[in-house]
Amino acid sequence: MKNIFYNDDKKVRNGWWILIFIALVAATRPIYKPIKEGLSHLGFTEQMLEPVSFLLLLLVTWICIKIRKESLSDVGFGFSPRWFKHFFGGTIAGITMMLATVALVYLVGGVSFELDPQRSLQVLSYGFYLFLLGSLFEEILHRGFVFQRLIDGIGIWGAQLLIAFLFTFGHWGNPGMEGSTQIFSSIDLFLGSIILGLAYIKTHSLALPIGIHLGWNWMQGNVLGFGVTGHEQAGWFKPVFQGMQEWVSGGEFGPEASIFSVVVSIAGLVILLRWKGTVKRKQNTQETIAEATATS
Template identity: 50%
Template structure:
């Protein structure tokens, strides 16, 4: 019976840590939901709730790592010059690959771009705030404690497969997720999760995954004006989709449902695969 709970080093097995994390996440909803509703009723802007959501996730993660007698920074938040550098590199990669995917859609005759008369620097800054906390939340959830316990308990590629499928399926309830869009978007989201997981594995830090995630979403939405995972965003540009199949343009879901997003994901995965990494 002891072997069921403890490994050969007499440490609690990783599967039980994952189970504890999931139970605590579920339990935290009973506190998060009334707090969130109370703040909204008091007139708190919706954007401010992104910080609250991330804070609750960080709290659950902190409980788990403290029970393991590890610091919160151990999941990939060793902040400093190296973290900032990798975050910056990741943000550039995310932005560049998103722009590249859109350029390919444009070259294939799938979109026409024009400047939005209502564009503003303030909107770009607001978008950075929103997508920073989206990236922090999703990377801590999908490449944080659970992913790392899966890597330790099985191996990296089992963790990549499991969390990639979970990440893709978590978007199935998003707007315009049906038909061919469901297929292409799910494939791109799975590959995106593998890419982000590989960025973590090469650095053992969440800096680069958070940066890539931020740059990718921000460039698609608040810079280029496309929908991001089915959700509309006003951007610096106003894209007009042309008469091409949705697997070319991405349709109403956004460029993530385009074959070209899959192509750039594969290219960046290949680059990270060749890279030896910068583990501390």
């Protein structure tokens, strides 16, 4: 009879690791509010408490990898000059993709810009801080331990498709997700998840996907002033829409609901597929990386 707990290598099956991770995440939810309240009483400000969600998720990840006798570098947090090079490169790539999307919307007359009267360097810096934390949280959740166990269990593209569906579905409750906005934003979110997953696969690091995610959102929201997946943002600029349909301009939801965002995402995906990557091979990931680079 096939052992439901262990694979042929006498290791715990990936499905059980995913269940352990989910159980630990669920266990942290009841302590989230008490931790924040306790730290508030100690004088921590709301800004200082913003990282709590990410830190709890990082703690769960750390527990899982310690049980597996691994380190944070195995899950993609191997801080090094190479890691930061990928992070900053990814941030520039995310900014560039957003600028390309908005440039196309601008060129067809879908939007113009004026300076936001409330603009400030504080808005830019604090927005960068919040989007950094959001990117850290979302990438360790969607491209971290669970994603990596799925790759080991069902292969690269099985993991990619499953996480992309979950990533897209997770945004369906956002403001404005209806009609053409829901169609084009869902396509773009799906493609975005594939891009971020491939960024991890090509580097075996979370630095590149975190950077791309951060650059995309920060430029979209706190610099250009668009909504980010339906959530209004204060920016340096203020977009003025010219009455075109939302599938062209993205509207209040943000450029992610524009067909031009889909075009730019497809172009970014093609470039990433053709890139050979910089991953350092390990015994337990050699076949995975070989499969990824075979698509290049």
